[in-house]
Amino acid sequence: MKNVFADNTWPTVRAALAGEKPVVAILPCGATEAHGPHLPLSTDVIISESMAHEALAGLAQHGITAVVLPPLAYAPAEYAEAFAGTITVSAAAATALLLDIARSLRAQGFACLAVANSHFDPANVAMLREAAETIRGLGLPVAFPDFTRRKLAQTLTEEFQSGACHAGQFETSLVLAARADLVDDAARAKLADNPSSLTEAFSKGARTFEEAGGPEAYFGFPRRASATEGRETCRVMAEALTRAVVEVVALRNQDAAPQQMR
Numbered sequence: 552m553k554n555v556f557a558d559n560t561w562p563t564v565r566a567a568l569a570g571e572k573p574v575v576a577i578l579p580c581g582a583t584e585a586h587g588p589h590l591p592l593s594t595d596v597i598i599s600e601s602m603a604h605e606a607l608a609g610l611a612q613h614g615i616t617a618v619v620l621p622p623l624a625y626a627p628a629e630y631a632e633a634f635a636g637t638i639t640v641s642a643a644a645a646t647a648l649l650l651d652i653a654r655s656l657r658a659q660g661f662a663c664l665a666v667a668n669s670h671f672d673p674a675n676v677a678m679l680r681e682a683a684e685t686i687r688g689l690g691l692p693v694a695f696p697d698f699t700r701r702k703l704a705q706t707l708t709e710e711f712q713s714g715a716c717h718a719g720q721f722e723t724s725l726v727l728a729a730r731a732d733l734v735d736d737a738a739r740a741k742l743a744d745n746p747s748s749l750t751e752a753f754s755k756g757a758r759t760f761e762e763a764g765g766p767e768a769y770f771g772f773p774r775r776a777s778a779t780e781g782r783e784t785c786r787v788m789a790e791a792l793t794r795a796v797v798e799v800v801a802l803r804n805q806d807a808a809p810q811q812m813r
């Protein structure tokens with residue numbers, strides 16, 4: 552089966568699902584959102600897709616077949632709403648779509664839905680956490696490495712952990728590694744450092760990027776970004792995704808074992 556899910560024909564998918572190996576569907580979750588004057592609106596989609604593809608080799612080593620679904624490119628993104636290009640949808644709309652996707656996957660016999668998310672808007676993360684719980688309740692295991700949780704955040708870069716992590720060094724590096732052609736380097740060269748912590752501002756009640764101290768929709772240090780850092784970060788994120796999937800599939804196999812013996 553091809554790793555890009557939608558490039559397959561339906562008989563190919565049917566054959567893979569009928570095979571011995573568990574088939575995991577990875578859903579890259581992003582947004583269509585302003586990311587500074589230098590990065591594309593698709594930044595989070597690009598990062599999540601890179602993470603998903605980077606995880607494939609590790610999953611294959613664990614005997615898991617994984618495919619990358621068409622990404623979720625619309626999400627709650629109200630903080631960036633004032634910037635041209637941002638398209639924000641309600642958490643209810645995003646949840647409904649996620650649950651319907653999960654129902655289809657479950658009906659067809661996928662072993663697990665893996666959520667590869669890099670859109671860290673608090674409303675989006677809360678929506679994903681809740682949806683993951685609901686989907687598990689529907690009977691489809693979910694692997695969701697949540698990089699906003701301290702344990703995983705600590706595996707990422709210093710800038711990410713500082714909370715000044717929107718279109719800064721962290722995200723710019725990831726886009727440079729995956730799609731350097733989409734980075735406006737002339738615009739990036741002019742950007743002053745902006746160490747304002749977005750996560751701190753959120754917790755103090757800021758409702759927009761402007762209120763959080765990001766009048767151009769970026770935070771952090773975009774000029775310090777490099778493709779080398781981006782490749783390393785992508786590898787670390789993919790490792791977390793792989794670990795989460797392997798754990799979920801192992802649990803599922805344990806649960807399934809007694810039934811097979813009956």
Ligand SMILES: [Zn+2]
Binds near residue numbers: 595669670718722
């Ligand atoms: Zn982003």
